[in-house]
Amino acid sequence: MTDLRDSTGKKTAKILIVEDDQLISFHMKQLLETAGHIVTDIVVSGETLFEAIDRNPPDIILMDIILEGKMDGVEAAERVNGEYGIPVIYVTANSDPGILRRVENTFPYGYISKPVNEYELLSSIKTALYKQRMEKALLESELKYRLLFEHMFDAFLYLQVINGPDGSFSDALIVEANEALIRVLNTRREKVIGSRLTAVFKNMDRVKNDWRTLFDKVATDEETHRFKMYFKETDQWFGVSAYSMGRGYIGVIADNVTKTVKYQKRLEESEKNFKTANREMHNLLSSIDSILIGVSTRDEVTHWNAVAERVFGITAVEAIGGRISTLAIGWEWDDIFEGISICIHKNDTVVLRDVPFTNLEGGNGFLGITINPIRDDLGILNGFLIYGRDITKRRMMELQLLQDQKLKAIGELASGIAHEINTPTQYVINNLDFLKQSFVGLMEICLRYNSICGKVGSACEYKSEMEEIDNRKRELDFEFLLEEIPRAVDQSLDGLARVSKIIRSMKSFSHPDNDNKVLADINKIIADTLTISKNEWKYVADVETELDEDIQEVFCFPAEISQVLLNLIVNAAHAIKEVVDTGGIEKGRITVSSFRENGTVAIKISDNGIGIEEDVKQRIFDPFFTTKDVGLGTGQGLAISRSIVVDKHGGSINFQSTRGAGSTFIIRLPENQEPEEMKDE
Amino acid sequence: MNKAILFVDDDINLLDSMKRSLRSMTKEWGMDFVLSAAEALNLVATKTYNVIVTDFKMPGMDGLELLRKVKEVSPLTKRVLLSGQSEAEVYEKARQIVDRYLSKPCDIEEILKIMRHDY
Numbered sequence: 001m002t003d004l005r006d007s008t009g010k011k012t013a014k015i016l017i018v019e020d021d022q023l024i025s026f027h028m029k030q031l032l033e034t035a036g037h038i039v040t041d042i043v044v045s046g047e048t049l050f051e052a053i054d055r056n057p058p059d060i061i062l063m064d065i066i067l068e069g070k071m072d073g074v075e076a077a078e079r080v081n082g083e084y085g086i087p088v089i090y091v092t093a094n095s096d097p098g099i100l101r102r103v104e105n106t107f108p109y110g111y112i113s114k115p116v117n118e119y120e121l122l123s124s125i126k127t128a129l130y131k132q133r134m135e136k137a138l139l140e141s142e143l144k145y146r147l148l149f150e151h152m153f154d155a156f157l158y159l160q161v162i163n164g165p166d167g168s169f170s171d172a173l174i175v176e177a178n179e180a181l182i183r184v185l186n187t188r189r190e191k192v193i194g195s196r197l198t199a200v201f202k203n204m205d206r207v208k209n210d211w212r213t214l215f216d217k218v219a220t221d222e223e224t225h226r227f228k229m230y231f232k233e234t235d236q237w238f239g240v241s242a243y244s245m246g247r248g249y250i251g252v253i254a255d256n257v258t259k260t261v262k263y264q265k266r267l268e269e270s271e272k273n274f275k276t277a278n279r280e281m282h283n284l285l286s287s288i289d290s291i292l293i294g295v296s297t298r299d300e301v302t303h304w305n306a307v308a309e310r311v312f313g314i315t316a317v318e319a320i321g322g323r324i325s326t327l328a329i330g331w332e333w334d335d336i337f338e339g340i341s342i343c344i345h346k347n348d349t350v351v352l353r354d355v356p357f358t359n360l361e362g363g364n365g366f367l368g369i370t371i372n373p374i375r376d377d378l379g380i381l382n383g384f385l386i387y388g389r390d391i392t393k394r395r396m397m398e399l400q401l402l403q404d405q406k407l408k409a410i411g412e413l414a415s416g417i418a419h420e421i422n423t424p425t426q427y428v429i430n431n432l433d434f435l436k437q438s439f440v441g442l443m444e445i446c447l448r449y450n451s452i453c454g455k456v457g458s459a460c461e462y463k464s465e466m467e468e469i470d471n472r473k474r475e476l477d478f479e480f481l482l483e484e485i486p487r488a489v490d491q492s493l494d495g496l497a498r499v500s501k502i503i504r505s506m507k508s509f510s511h512p513d514n515d516n517k518v519l520a521d522i523n524k525i526i527a528d529t530l531t532i533s534k535n536e537w538k539y540v541a542d543v544e545t546e547l548d549e550d551i552q553e554v555f556c557f558p559a560e561i562s563q564v565l566l567n568l569i570v571n572a573a574h575a576i577k578e579v580v581d582t583g584g585i586e587k588g589r590i591t592v593s594s595f596r597e598n599g600t601v602a603i604k605i606s607d608n609g610i611g612i613e614e615d616v617k618q619r620i621f622d623p624f625f626t627t628k629d630v631g632l633g634t635g636q637g638l639a640i641s642r643s644i645v646v647d648k649h650g651g652s653i654n655f656q657s658t659r660g661a662g663s664t665f666i667i668r669l670p671e672n673q674e675p676e677e678m679k680d681e
Numbered sequence: 682m683n684k685a686i687l688f689v690d691d692d693i694n695l696l697d698s699m700k701r702s703l704r705s706m707t708k709e710w711g712m713d714f715v716l717s718a719a720e721a722l723n724l725v726a727t728k729t730y731n732v733i734v735t736d737f738k739m740p741g742m743d744g745l746e747l748l749r750k751v752k753e754v755s756p757l758t759k760r761v762l763l764s765g766q767s768e769a770e771v772y773e774k775a776r777q778i779v780d781r782y783l784s785k786p787c788d789i790e791e792i793l794k795i796m797r798h799d800y
Contacts, residue, residue, distance in 0.1 A: 415766075422786055423785055426765075426787070437702070
């Protein structure tokens with residue numbers, strides 16, 4: 001902007017005079033220069049005007065209308081306006097209405113009539129300078145805002161409201177649009193400016209049905225509204241703000257929020273996926289048929305599934321958030337703590353195979369436990385996942401299988417040994433038998449010789465030989481031999497008979513046919529078992545048997561029934577031993593009887609031992625329950641016995657016991673039980 | 682004519698002990714003792730036995746096979762298996778072929794009973 005003040009503060013302007021009348025132009029020059037203005041030039045035609053402007057650009061041009069040359073003043077002013085934007089003040093005597101109309105169209109800064117009056121001239125100059133200053137300021141300001149308008153990232157639209165027949169908003173004319181909007185639409189400015197809004201944005205109605213209502217409110221109530229719009233053409237989302245720009249005009253700023261919206265959509269989607277995954281994970285965890293406990297490094301329970309609830313009798317609500325070590329979980333804590341410490345130390349999964357635990361009914365059992373460290377992406381320990389299964393049943397089955405295998409091995413060994421022993425036993429028996437019979441004859445002969453020797457006396461000629469025989473007889477203790485040799489042979493035969501019996505009894509424990517039940521004589525099984533177990537009871541008890549000879553053979557696994565009886569007999573002997581050891585009695589009594597009862601074959605084993613304590617009666621058939629000292633009992637005998645009788649034979653096992661008086665166990669096996677393969681046929 | 686019995690066992694001690702303990706029967710019975718099934722078959726081919734008592738497990742042909750062949754050659758001979766084995770399996774197979782199944786060790790009286798009463 002040109003500074004309109006000189007150093008003394010006087011308003012001064014550079015003025016160019018366009019006037020073909022030299023008298024008038026000289027007069028004006030004098031007036032102007034007297035007032036302190038500078039006249040840059042005086043030209044007489046439109047054609048020479050522009051050279052003068054270029055030579056020394058003026059602030060104001062004083063323009064006569066009638067000039068020399070073809071171009072008149074109005075025409076020259078139009079060109080000045082268009083090319084230089086310098087304020088023009090007309091100085092003319094012309095009052096032709098046609099020309100005046102043309103003059104008005106050139107937006108003159110002033111109009112002075114001839115003859116020129118000093119006051120009119122100077123005040124016109126002053127007004128024009130002020131007007132020019134204001135216009136320049138306005139122009140600069142507008143330029144500034146236009147630059148902002150054109151360069152801002154947000155798309156901007158300046159709309160003129162077009163009302164429908166009912167007087168409400170129907171459409172809008174796009175008066176102005178900035179570069180950002182043109183870019184968004186990927187079009188040319190001239191296709192936008194002057195067009196209707198709905199013609200440019202063809203999908204407006206599909207985007208938002210009530211946008212007309214919103215724009216109507218903006219236009220009439222001067223409210224500001226914000227909403228989101230999607231432009232299908234460019235797959236972009238905009239946050240639209242519509243402002244009132246004075247009555248009938250609306251300014252629209254559209255902020256490209258495509259990235260934000262898409263990001264948000266992705267976020268929502270991933271949140272949805274996460275929720276789904278979380279739900280699936282939750283379902284998965286719930287459906288796991290194992291104990292699952294999450295524990296943080298601060299010892300807090302973070303997860304506690306339904307199986308954990310069921311097995312330990314602690315609800316998730318009670319457990320989660322609490323310290324795990326404060327929970328009343330019936331497992332062997334030492335094992336768990338050791339497992340966790342190894343897990344931390346080795347930074348790896350720890351498997352604890354048999355963790356003893358007490359179930360809710362107070363029974364003993366085993367858990368198979370895996371402790372997994374949980375780490376975040378950086379490998380920092382977040383906690384542990386304790387995964388556990390109640391493996392009591394499996395352990396029972398394993399032990400029973402082991403027991404079966406042991407029995408089978410013993411059976412095979414017994415069978416092998418039996419074969420090796422049987423043949424020599426046979427010929428030792430044969431030979432002893434031979435010796436026994438032969439000795440009878442031999443002894444008879446000896447006695448006869450003896451009697452003859454007595455009769456011959458010492459008179460005969462064989463006196464010395466006779467004396468020698470007598471001496472030898474005394475040395476050998478002849479009478480003793482006669483008496484003891486037959487007894488020695490008899491006792492040897494007796495011993496061999498017992499060996500044979502034991503070997504035969506051992507065969508009952510072998511599994512010649514493991515898969516199928518066989519018809520077996522229960523009384524024989526009882527007798528065999530008593531023979532085998534004699535060493536267990538003979539020092540503490542006498543055994544009486546009351547066996548019903550009429551009971552039928554039963555389909556059963558003889559070796560396993562033997563095992564059950566052996567368990568019960570050994571237990572009876574131990575119960576008696578407790579009484580004997582305390583000096584209660586010198587020797588106890590075990591009575592084994594068999595009888596038929598309601599379609600079953602029953603075996604009753606009674607003892608007068610210590611009896612079972614009241615408080616353990618409910619648990620004696622529990623697996624791993626034992627009252628015996630460590631190393632003496634595994635706590636599986638009765639559990640396995642029960643399983644053999646009940647599960648394998650469909651029978652029952654019951655007991656009565658009085659502490660201090662003794663116990664009676666009764667096994668009942670179905671009489672007419674048929675082998676399974678027969679049932680199938 | 683004397684009755685005849687044939688004992689078959691691969692253990693000489695057993696055969697000798699049998700020979701000794703059955704000495705009292707030698708007046709009425711002719712007794713032969715052989716160590717293998719093959720020798721036994723040779724004898725059966727030349728002579729008629731009232732009874733044959735054989736071990737089960739022997740090298741070469743076993744006792745059951747021997748008795749099966751004896752049954753073909755001399756069906757009237759009483760076939761006794763005196764087995765040291767106790768497997769029910771052997772017993773099952775033997776049932777079709779043998780007249781008596783005895784387990785070692787058996788009382789010599791069992792054999793005497795067969796000799797006295799069954800013939």
